[in-house]
Amino acid sequence: MDQALRPQEPQDDPEQLARFEQRIQSGDQIEAGEWMPEAYRFEAIRLIQMHANSEIMGALPEREWIPRAPTLARKLALTAKVQDEVGHAMLLYRVAETLGRSREEMFAELVEGRARFHNVFHYPAETWADVAIIQVFVDGAAMQTQGALRSCSYAPYARVLKRICYEEDFHIQLGLDVWRSLAEGTPRQRAMLQDALNRWWTPLIHFFGMPDKVSPHTERMLAWRIKVKSNEELRQQFLRRFVPIILEYGLVVPDPGLRWVEGEQRYVYTEPDWEELKRVGRNNGPKSAERLALRLAFYRQHAWVREAMTQWAAA
Amino acid sequence: MGGGVTVGAEVWERRLDTPRDVWAVFLQARTRDPHVHVGDVHAPDAEMALVLAKENYARRDPCVTLWVVRAAEIHTTTQDAAEMFEPAIDKSYRFGGSYRRQQQVYRSAWRLSHRDEDQ
Numbered sequence: 001m002d003q004a005l006r007p008q009e010p011q012d013d014p015e016q017l018a019r020f021e022q023r024i025q026s027g028d029q030i031e032a033g034e035w036m037p038e039a040y041r042f043e044a045i046r047l048i049q050m051h052a053n054s055e056i057m058g059a060l061p062e063r064e065w066i067p068r069a070p071t072l073a074r075k076l077a078l079t080a081k082v083q084d085e086v087g088h089a090m091l092l093y094r095v096a097e098t099l100g101r102s103r104e105e106m107f108a109e110l111v112e113g114r115a116r117f118h119n120v121f122h123y124p125a126e127t128w129a130d131v132a133i134i135q136v137f138v139d140g141a142a143m144q145t146q147g148a149l150r151s152c153s154y155a156p157y158a159r160v161l162k163r164i165c166y167e168e169d170f171h172i173q174l175g176l177d178v179w180r181s182l183a184e185g186t187p188r189q190r191a192m193l194q195d196a197l198n199r200w201w202t203p204l205i206h207f208f209g210m211p212d213k214v215s216p217h218t219e220r221m222l223a224w225r226i227k228v229k230s231n232e233e234l235r236q237q238f239l240r241r242f243v244p245i246i247l248e249y250g251l252v253v254p255d256p257g258l259r260w261v262e263g264e265q266r267y268v269y270t271e272p273d274w275e276e277l278k279r280v281g282r283n284n285g286p287k288s289a290e291r292l293a294l295r296l297a298f299y300r301q302h303a304w305v306r307e308a309m310t311q312w313a314a315a
Numbered sequence: 316m317g318g319g320v321t322v323g324a325e326v327w328e329r330r331l332d333t334p335r336d337v338w339a340v341f342l343q344a345r346t347r348d349p350h351v352h353v354g355d356v357h358a359p360d361a362e363m364a365l366v367l368a369k370e371n372y373a374r375r376d377p378c379v380t381l382w383v384v385r386a387a388e389i390h391t392t393t394q395d396a397a398e399m400f401e402p403a404i405d406k407s408y409r410f411g412g413s414y415r416r417q418q419q420v421y422r423s424a425w426r427l428s429h430r431d432e433d434q
Contacts, residue, residue: 031394033329033331033332034394080374083374084374087370087371087374090356090371091354091371094337094354094355094356094357097334097337098333102334103357160354163353163354309358309359309363310359312359312360312363313358313359313360313363314359
């Protein structure tokens, strides 16, 4: 969505706004159909639509590996995982719909390249080791954000996130199993894993976004609990959980500047190139065009199924 | 929210404001459990709604039956009317726990009357 679409200044009834803020502050959640400030609706749609897009686009890189999975057990598990991701998109588009956008509208925006999806899904999945990285680290990163948002103020989103996190946990466990078998494998397998990790590291650091500027906007998002933790808090949470996994298996964290600062209980890392994140976020990543084209091709290819369903129901 | 039933100035009942192709899914995990709303699906008819509900909500966890119902047919009390569920008077008389004190009295009375037998 464009910056230009942002409502100028919310024209909310001050009395309703005060009541709304008081409810949120006391820990209450808002249900579908209840009164909410226009700016709240705008931000909630932006967040949930982006999440929904990311789930359905996120199914594509791993999908490439279903036919090439090394064993039948891996193929079954990967298929289940990809199916979960598409299912999450279904749940999330429905939640976004309760905020006043139609599913068709959102889907059209996605396939026409007018909407955004997470930076990590704009990159190639070159080897089987990339599947391990995606399952452990990409899903692990997503889990930090989504886990925090389970306490967000929009109840339908919070409910769906519980279910999503439950399934994401399976993805991470599955990924760790793939990761372990490669990390304990032959020197070639270990090299393949290290190479995938090297390629994914920057997108993973990018994943949480730039450290938030202290702004009235961020303050308000936190106060309204559309945002629950800052970008940097989530990135640190991710590093604390996942850096030890890399080290445990004797692999190398692809950032020579990374170190743990005991006094501050946080990791220091090399500042990544934030311009790359902005570029990729605007659908100019290495695989953006190809994946969007694939999404559109499937959408068109399946049009007859949607039509047949409607005709059948009408008959 | 429009179209709700109004009592005084307050809207306390309305129909869910939902597109017609949205079906609410209720899942029963085990035979003795109640059906619980687990989410929605989009479908042109009930048969397809059940198929999609199975794919979306019964992939791994236990399920014995599914219900689907057009979400737009569901009537709800509004959040604004939540106060109407708040007890207007003390309803402790409806709870077994309220009678513990009485049981204690009986028990101590019984102990008193049997004191001699204990010794």
